[in-house]
Amino acid sequence: LASQRLDEGRVHVLESHLSYRIALRTFSAMESRAVLGLPDAYTLPSAPGNGYLKTDTSTLIRFRAAYVSAPHRATTVSASRAAASRQVAAFAAGYMAPTLPPSVDHADQQPDVSDANPPGKPLLQIILDRLQGEGPPAHQIWLPPLANPPTLDQLLPPLAPDPEHGLVPLSRPDRSELSVPIGIVDRPFDGLRDLLMVDLAGGAGHVGVVGAPQSGKSTLLRTLILSLALTHTPRQVQFYCLDFGGGALGGLADLPHVGGVASRLDVDRVTRIVAEVSGLLTARERLFADHSLASM
Structure with a gap:
């Protein structure tokens, strides 16, 4: 149940079905009390993202939500490891002459932009990419x-x-x-x-x-x-094809199961195939009658 303005009557009806409540800054103390039971949400700062999470009758947690749809900004480094290593001197018991301050290499202070997180990629997508493959996968419904x-x-x-x-x-x-x-x-x-x-x-x-x-x-x-x-x-199934369409059945002519394939242009072959099938049906009818067979 989510809304900018809640009807208190509906909230009370759903009281026993709500396991937690989230309230951002409300327009009045009455609206905060209707959701949380306390007027605290009305006194929150006006900055976006401030809110309260109520998990039971006694626990009220204040939080600050993060906006995860903006482009990710890569972190920068102040100095590289090479510049830092030049400022470290090895320990020794002898005399060590003073040295000039190490020169700062401005090339080492360039922002460290990670190739895995290119500029413009939303923060939410980066979070999802890092979570992918972690833990047991959920059951796929579809x-x-x-x-x-x-x-x-x-x-x-x-x-x-x-x-x-x-x-x-x-x-x-x-x-x-x-x-x-x-x-x-x-x-x-x-x-x-x-x-x-x-x-x-x-x-x-x-x-x-x-x-x-x-x-x-x-x-x-x-x-x-x-x-x-x-x-x-081929002794169990045989095919005799009359292809009057686009000729797609012509590629099956070399199968041992295929007795013949004829197109609409092969008039003699069409006649031969029809006569072959008719003679086969007549022979089977005679064979069935001689052996008192009811069907295949």
Whole structure:
């Protein structure tokens, strides 16, 4: 509760909830008594920063606040160590002739400006810089903002070449599952980040990507294909791509999982891919019927 003018009725209502009180110079003794219970704040000097801190019913501490938003002023030295050392004579038992006073080197009296605190830097920033790294860090309530999109090697377990399956995650227990990560979901109110998983098993096998131009539709499709290719063998997943957009899927044509990629200009290849997929569906329907299989 902070204000220039306090309503005494509100202060009395909050009496049991106030653990300490701070009062600068007040306009009247009545206002000081309303905050501190004493008129002392009214008699403070008019210089800014003078105030009282009351922590309990009997402790009243007077203080002088410091202005920490002004530029920091570096300290100066009156004489350097070299000038001071010339005035020190070694102790001896013999006779020592008097000497002339040492000459003062004006170059040694220049202000000692520290490079760590350049002129114009606020005092508050210098204090914060010196406090940084001291003591145990406080618990971070908010996670840092999401910057660059994560790569698949960050979303998946560590990758390593396998003699049978190629480059695959080491700790993936079951390669027959069709659940793969494609991104990160930020949950700031829970202080957590979860993997954005896509489950293509059973009836969830159809995926639709909708977005405006240059919104990342092709990037999402490439991520989904590569995530499935890293976690499955070509015998488990295959891709046939009709790329009628900007040609972003053409870079996946060399994957062993990709049966073919055709653009809108490759009319014959488009026809061949559609016929290949249609024949594959017909063969599977016949195979399912022969073996009495209900679904994949």
